[in-house]
Amino acid sequence: GNPDIFDVCLSSGDSEVRLNPDSLDTELDLSKDDIKHIKVREKHVDLITRDTAGGDQTSAHTGWLECFSPSVSYRFRCPGPGVFQCTLTRLVFVMAQEAELLYRTVQWDESLLQSAGKTAAGPLFNIRCSEDTVWELHLPHCETKEALCVDGLLSVAHISDDGMSILEPLEITATHVVVKVPHLSGWGVIWDDFKRLLNITVNGQVLLFFRPSETEPAQINVFLLQENIPLSEVSAQQHDDAKYIQTPADCLFSFGQRYSVHCEPESRIIQPKQTQFRSKSGPNYHPTFQVFLSTNSGFVTLIVKDQEGNEIWKSSVCLPGKIPSGVPADERLFTVRSQFIDRVSEPVLKKLLDKLLEKHIINDQEMESVRSQQSKADKARDVIDTVRRKGSIATSLLIAALCEEDPCLFTELNLR
CATH class of the missing domain: 2.60.220 (Chondroitinase Ac; Chain A, domain 3)
Structure with missing residues (x-):
């Protein structure tokens, strides 16, 4: 494309x-x-x-x-x-x-x-x-x-x-x-x-948007919404530096029920402490909760609890690393090219290929080209070089996908 x-x-x-x-x-x-x-x-x-x-x-x-x-x-x-x-x-x-x-x-x-x-x-x-x-x-x-x-x-x-x-x-x-x-x-x-009033429970979704900061606490905006609210509508209203964190979103919510958000490791501030779930039909959407973190990078676990303290949703997420100023993602990935080729596993490569195809970073022909390679190393080489040629944004998406699929390798390569 x-x-x-x-x-x-x-x-x-x-x-x-x-x-x-x-x-x-x-x-x-x-x-x-x-x-x-x-x-x-x-x-x-x-x-x-x-x-x-x-x-x-x-x-x-x-x-x-x-x-x-x-x-x-x-x-x-x-x-x-x-x-x-x-x-x-x-x-x-x-x-x-x-x-x-x-x-x-x-x-x-x-x-x-x-x-x-x-x-x-x-x-x-x-x-x-x-x-x-x-x-x-x-x-x-x-x-x-x-x-x-x-x-x-x-x-x-x-x-x-x-x-x-x-x-x-x-x-x-x-x-x-x-x-x-x-x-x-x-x-x-x-x-x-x-x-x-006869049935107040609906299928819902939890949407997360991460805002990094060099001078202030990083923050995650948490949205509790009905399932039929389009993600595209919520995404369009976020700040330019906000990154959508893809995570399992399905949840059940009840109108009038009060919910709270909790963070592990402990965050600096979560506001509000508790709020009622209300119907939202747009076109404007505002965060239900704001979580101010103690770190700009790493893993955090977010939990949504109902007013009785029961966990109704839980997800561990890898926070997107902030790209250092002046160093494009394709250059950062190039510096670890040999290590990526040597260390990435074939199952992880397959998952990365699926994500790259879903996001239209690669097309069907490029995916088949990778699959046709005989060795794992050749497949890894084909993946990293194909994506690097598409520029910094495509490379950033590959880095984010690697963080999600193989956090250990992501950390070893120091790609934050």
Whole structure:
């Protein structure tokens, strides 16, 4: 891929979009009721961000992502009828024909919801597309299996110039609420206020963003959110120096329950000491907790506890090392090239390859080139040299992946 396009993508966080599935080779009869059961293969799409100072990066592929901090706009072209999913927002579109979709999250009108006895159950998406091109829309929800047994808990708000209408879903799956699309504008999942009280537990996520500092305590911003809040939306609002820490995020939260965060080894300050879990639907997201650390690097374990003191989430994370001023990551990696080739294990190499492919640092052809090498040393040499040629940002991602997959080797190579 084009390294310049890749560099711009990295600046806006973990911004990967997939269209899922790809319908290019699929004949689709939209008159059939079982359209949602079509099984076709996944398609990857390149992304770009737009530089508000005037320099646009462009892509010749079928879709892209544009970031306008602090908000994110999404756009891709659907090549024909089929079922497509954006893995950033988890929205699913059942398309009747070729079209271009543009969508972003916008602010809910709380007065409209309150007058109807409803509460936002996720982001409100403003979706634009040519008329009669979208057949169905699948909106992600955050409900547990038990909550889905509560009849009438979920519905969909359709907001247009004429006001708000409430639509009953065609179907509610384990992950999405499915609705027929009369025309596009504002769409979002909503809760019935009374029935929400019958089951207050939702599938949630814990998101971590690390901010290093040379003069002040480093800090981790901790977000406790519903599962259907897109990571891309939260990432776009972080400071430029904040790094998303990838870690298992799944958790169960209960509205009104109080939660606290704890750190090992002990941190300097955690604020607040405890807070209630509340529904957040955007478009603005603020940290639930701030953890001020005693160190800028190393391993820490973060724990989320409920008000009874039970651990409901725990993860050990390797803090991203701050690159020394004036020393690019590719140069730092070059100084330990021979040691990396000698010491990295084949299982770790395989995991690094998977991460590099997922982040679009390498393509399928480059991955196969590494795999075709006979010896472990040749594979390691191919990996490190291929990534180094792609520049400092790509190399930084390889260093972060090595920290996660083999912290001992990461420490031995002194790559902090």
